[in-house]
Amino acid sequence: MNYWLMKSEPGELSVDDLAELPGRRVGWFGVRNYQARNFMRDQMRCGDLAFFYHSSCAVPGVAGVVKIVREAYPDPTQFDPQSPYFDPKAQGSSPRWFQVDVELVKKTRLVPLSELRAQGALASMRIFQRGNRLSITPVQPEEWNNVVRLAESAPRADV
DNA sequence: GCCAACGTTGGC
DNA sequence: GCCAACGTTGGC
Numbered sequence: 001m002n003y004w005l006m007k008s009e010p011g012e013l014s015v016d017d018l019a020e021l022p023g024r025r026v027g028w029f030g031v032r033n034y035q036a037r038n039f040m041r042d043q044m045r046c047g048d049l050a051f052f053y054h055s056s057c058a059v060p061g062v063a064g065v066v067k068i069v070r071e072a073y074p075d076p077t078q079f080d081p082q083s084p085y086f087d088p089k090a091q092g093s094s095p096r097w098f099q100v101d102v103e104l105v106k107k108t109r110l111v112p113l114s115e116l117r118a119q120g121a122l123a124s125m126r127i128f129q130r131g132n133r134l135s136i137t138p139v140q141p142e143e144w145n146n147v148v149r150l151a152e153s154a155p156r157a158d159v
Numbered sequence: 160g161c162c163a164a165c166g167t168t169g170g171c
Numbered sequence: 172g173c174c175a176a177c178g179t180t181g182g183c
Contacts, residue, residue, distance in 0.1 A: 007181090032179095033166075056181055113182080131164040133180045 002043060003139040004050035005127060006066070006102070015052050015063040015107050024104040025069060029077045030085045032097060036136040041072040041098045043138075050102065051139065051147065053127075054110070061112040062147060070101035108151035115156055121146050 006028065008014070018026055031037055045068065052064035074095035077085035090096040116122050126137035139147075 009181095035166095060182070133165070135180085 002045065002048045003141060003144040004039070004044065004048060004068075005053050005062075005125075005137050005139050006050045007053045007055040007135040009056045010054045010063075011057065014054065015104070018052070018064070018066070018102075018104045019107065025101055027070075027075070027101050028099045029075045031075070031099065031135060032085065032087070033135060036134050037098055039136050039138065040100050044068050044071060044100050046071055049105070049144070052102075052104070055135075059110060059112050061110050061114075061116065062108060062151060063110050064107045065105040065148075066102040067105050068100050069103045072098040072100055075099040109155060111147065111151050115150065116147065118156070119146065119150065 010017075013026065018024060028040070031040065048068040050066050050068065051062045052066050054060055054063045075085070075097040077083040078087040078090040078095060078097045079092060080086055085097075087096060113127075116125070117128065122128070122143060125139065125143050126132055126134065
């Protein structure tokens with residue numbers, strides 16, 4: 001079983017949006033980076049857990065926990081000319097982009113990026129590595145446990 | 160809006 | 172296969 005961090009822009013899909021969806025599930029469409037795609041396609045398995053991370057917003061940070069409930073299958077938006085994620089090079093016979101389905105396990109308090117950064121034990125996380133921009137990154141079990149503990153603790157006012 | 164970092168594209 | 176140009180990401 002693996003742990004992950006998956007970024008979503010709350011303007012597109014927030015943790016509250018996910019909580020309102022049928023079954024609290026969504027297909028993780030729109031990933032257009034090969035490395036992130038490969039993580040989904042080759043390594044994500046049903047039962048894996050991931051942090052739902054809010055990015056490109058006023059307070060980026062961990063907002064919830066989701067579970068992988070369906071393994072990789074073709075992302076339909078790549079074939080939809082109306083979609084901003086349309087990829088004219090994708091062929092139905094050999095899809096280029098994949099998605100998994102995730103289900104909300106629970107919302108957490110919003111753990112801001114600044115608070116994660118203030119934890120020395122989390123310095124190893126991929127989101128803190130130089131120039132990291134991947135929307136999906138693996139999380140080590142120890143990192144996972146540390147962030148979960150942080151999410152369950154009282155918010156800090158000083159970061 | 161800025162900008163650093165890095166991925167992708169395409170001519171050669 | 173190289174590499175310059177361009178596009179995107181994402182925190183600030």
